[in-house]
Amino acid sequence: MATVIIPTPLRKFTGNTASLEISAETVEEAVGKLSTDFPDLKKQLLDENGQIRKFLNIFVGEExxxxxxxxxTSLPNNAVLSIIPAIAGGSIDR
Amino acid sequence: MLTLKPSAYEGIVQDAGNAFPDECCGFLFGREEPDVRIITEILVVVNAKEGDKRRRFEISARDYLRAEKYALEQNLQLLGVYHSHPNHPAIPSEHDRVAAQPFFSYVIISYFEEGNRELLSWRLNEEHQFEAEDVQFSSTIYQVH
Structure with missing residues (x-):
């Protein structure tokens, strides 16, 4: 089992759950299960091509x-998978 | 409605001035009530953008994790982020919008060299478009806590 840490901005899509346990061998499998279990979370995690969104970082442990x-990336038993929003912006469109 | 404790507002202005002409950035903490978010603390972080920091900001993943941890330890809610627009209005750019996260308040402070300052707050709606959030600068409500 791996522990998935849900960041504050996405908790409204997981019923305010901040962390949950998930049985998955890889990051891809974990994200797939999250998308199935929380359909509203899916579009926050994946783009229209089913790829992890550009403005999300995923860490396994500290990596x-x-x-x-x-x-x-494989998820060893007791792995901690953190979903981390990429916070960025700027004053001018380019 | 977003209410900023004076020390939070002053911290944002100070950070914008220290970083000028680059953009500054940081996190907003406090508590959420039914009709108002009350920002009691900020966390200043490094603008990690590689390249033009005068027109861009970026917060590292590790600083983001630090902010979540800080909120947990201090029993506060992580309610948003702030950044400055040096010599530009406090209006979110398309770049701001595309990168924005749901739920968070995005406080932008315009910081002009000649002294004009304006602070506005924005939140994404269901269509991933920014809507202005009323901002209140008041210390009186804190006297009861």
Whole structure:
């Protein structure tokens, strides 16, 4: 089992749950199960092509999955998967 | 409605001035009541944007995790983020909108070199468009807590 940490802005899509346990072998499987269990969360996690949204970071433990194996990153037992919104912006459109 | 405790407002103005002409950024903490969000504290973080920090800001994932942890430890709610628009109005850009998260209040302070300041707050609606959020600057409501 892995623990998934839901960030504050997405908790309204999980019934205000901040963390939950999920049985999954990979990040991809975990995100898929979250999308099934919380349909309103799905469009916050995945883009129209089914890929993890650009403005989300996913960490397993202290590591960004982009530095590991992206969605194929394995989840060892007791892994902590953190969904982290990418906070960015700026004053001018370019 | 967003109510800013004076120390939170002053902290945002100070951060905008310290960072000028770059954009500053940070987090907003407090509590949410049925019709109002009361911001009691801010957390200043580094603008981690690589490149033009005068027109862009970015908060690192590790600073984001620090903010969530801080809220938990202090028994506060993480209610939003702030950033500055140096020499530009406090109106969100398309870049701000695309990157914005639901639920959060996005406070923007315009900070002009000649001294003009304006602070506005914005929240996404269901169509992922920003709507202005009324901002109140008041210390009186804190006297009962």
């Amino acid at each position: 960004d999955i982009r530095d590991l194996a992206n969605e194929k």
